[in-house]
Amino acid sequence: MRPERIPESSTAERQWRVPASVPVVKLFGAAVLVGLGLLFAEGDRVRLVLASAAAVGLAGWAARDLLVPVRLAVDPAGITVVRGFAGRRRLAWDTVEAITVDRRPRLGLSTEILEIDVGDSLHLFGRYDLDAPPGEVAEALRAAHGEAP
Structure with missing residues (x-):
């Protein structure tokens, strides 16, 4: 007898992650810095x-993106940051x-930052942390919690 499958909509976890191109660009930038250092x-x-x-600092930042690409996840029980x-x-x-x-x-451009306030801490996420517009992620988080947007 197979176990009953729970519908995905009721327990689904949704995740937002760093775009795959971001650590690649950071690693390329690190290589360029070493090359320029050698050249000049x-x-x-x-x-x-x-x-x-x-x-090395830039490569470490890229390593973080590769080791922990998921910056934010939500499920019916809460949020993981x-x-x-x-x-x-x-x-x-x-x-x-x-x-x-x-x-x-700022400088003719508009920036958006997602803020999750838990009283003792404030968690901030930008566009390149989430690979989605922060406004859309905020709406999805509120919907997962059952709040009105």
Whole structure:
């Protein structure tokens, strides 16, 4: 006898992740930094060390994107967010105080940041953390919780 399958709509987990192209661009940028450091060092080790240090930082940032690509997940019990370099934090729905989107114009462009407020901490996610517009993600989170948009 096969176990009964639970409909996906009732227990489905939805995830938002870093786009696959982002860590590739970061790794390419790290390689370019090392190349520029070698090209323009002209025997000066300080320039090479600075370029290499920046490249290592950028490569570490790319490693985080590769190790923990899922930045945000939601299910009927709550929200899971990335914490620290590669950790996760589970937020039960009763701890979530607000889900908002902060929109700000800057240099002629408009930026959106998804904010999840749990009282003792504020979790922020941009477009390149979610691979989706933060406004759409906020609506999906509210719908998963059963709130009106």
